[in-house]
Amino acid sequence: MAEKPFTVLDLLDMELPGHNSLNLECIGGRKGLSKCITVPDINRPGLALSGFYECFAFSRVQLFGLEEAAFLKKLQSEKNYESLDKLFTYDIPCIVFTHDLYPDKDFLQRAENAHIAILKTSLDSTEFSIRALRVLSNIFAPKKTMHGVLVEVYGVGLLITGHSGVGKSECALELVERGHRLVADDIVEIRCVNGNSVLGQGANAFISHHMEIRGLGIINIAQLYGVGSIREQKEIQLVIKLSEWDDSKVYDRVGNKQEMTDILGVKVPVIEVPVKPGRNVPIIIEAAAMNERLKYKGLDSAKDFNQNILKWIESGEAQTAYYGSDDSY
Structure with a gap:
């Protein structure tokens, strides 16, 4: 309703x-x-x-x-x-x-x-x-609002989430600088369309393409980078969750376990990206967007890696590399 x-x-x-x-x-x-x-x-x-x-x-x-x-x-x-x-x-x-x-x-x-x-x-x-x-x-589509930044990166709609001050807007600004497009900053209005996809847009059409950067203030992305740097709405195809780096936490290093999040009844892939000094988060997000596009084409890097490892082990080359060709059993 x-x-x-x-x-x-x-x-x-x-x-x-x-x-x-x-x-x-x-x-x-x-x-x-x-x-x-x-x-x-x-x-x-x-x-x-x-x-x-x-x-x-x-x-x-x-x-x-x-x-x-x-x-x-x-x-x-x-x-x-x-x-x-x-x-x-x-x-x-x-x-x-x-x-x-x-x-x-x-x-x-x-x-x-x-x-x-x-x-x-x-x-x-x-x-x-x-x-x-x-x-x-x-x-009449089901609606909700979420705190985050929605950007389009290589044609993929990315919803960047995380607690206040983690660097969502700064990350999105860098992505816009690199040629990608901003859909909405801070408050994203999400609608479920046809029961199987979720569309995001700015909750307020007058301020959706403005961005708040701490220390700088409010900036108008369309005026600074041109109308080609924005779009009105985009399907959310991947959620990027930014979090502060935790040394005690074990992060996924292979990517063979895809986590999902539920948005208005639609399952959307989610990737957690830990943030700490020295990590180039925008480049990581770009790689995540390109990897997601490959998955749409049926190419999964993590699965291919696992299959290649299994083939390598079954061929006997792994044992030769570990023990050496001159070792006897």
Whole structure:
């Protein structure tokens, strides 16, 4: 569910880029613009117009395409208003006509009386459905905020986490200096999309590309390094956990045990990188990003290393190297 009620007016007023624009216009039932949309889905009410209301998904946005509009005209020409009257007894959030179709005055009057907003779009039914489902899925996607820095390194979305003062922002700044891109600093808003991927972006669009560097203050990454150094959102594919070096702790030196963390029900790989003077953490993070890309291509360095070691032992070369070629058994 969305954090706050999402109304028909919110859908109508959304400023979306050209390839996502819904091209919506309100043509009637303006009293219904305050109604809430509670389901991220749409419904084509063909069966309902024919009189079958047993499984009518009235809580969804109702879509009238060419077929529904033609059937509506048929009902009106036959003066068969029974199913149409019943349609407006349901608490429908809104009705959308595609192909720039325009219902008659009688339909609009019914909508006005029922306080149901009537919208129209120039898009065809298929294209509108694709765009509307994408928009609604993003709006109603599960969300949370996390403390960290989200960057894109070699095309991989990295969420850098760690306690305050460990050097997350300084590390991200070095990565931007090396040609990578910043998505968000300090507070990252995360959404689960399609149940199998998590997208991160700045919690506040006005300050997401600003960065706080202790001793320096607030800097604007886009102004300092250009618009090519930022992006609006990115899928989180790897979590880098920065921690202070602990001499008593045994760190993974081979990498054959992949740890995972749960973010909104999605398992994301996590790597702990200990920080201490002399370690070039940005280079380590770059290597981690490239190694993650190799895993996507089916190449796992740690597994390949283990397999090569086993082959070396089985070949007998390991015993020869250890005992020497002249030793007898």
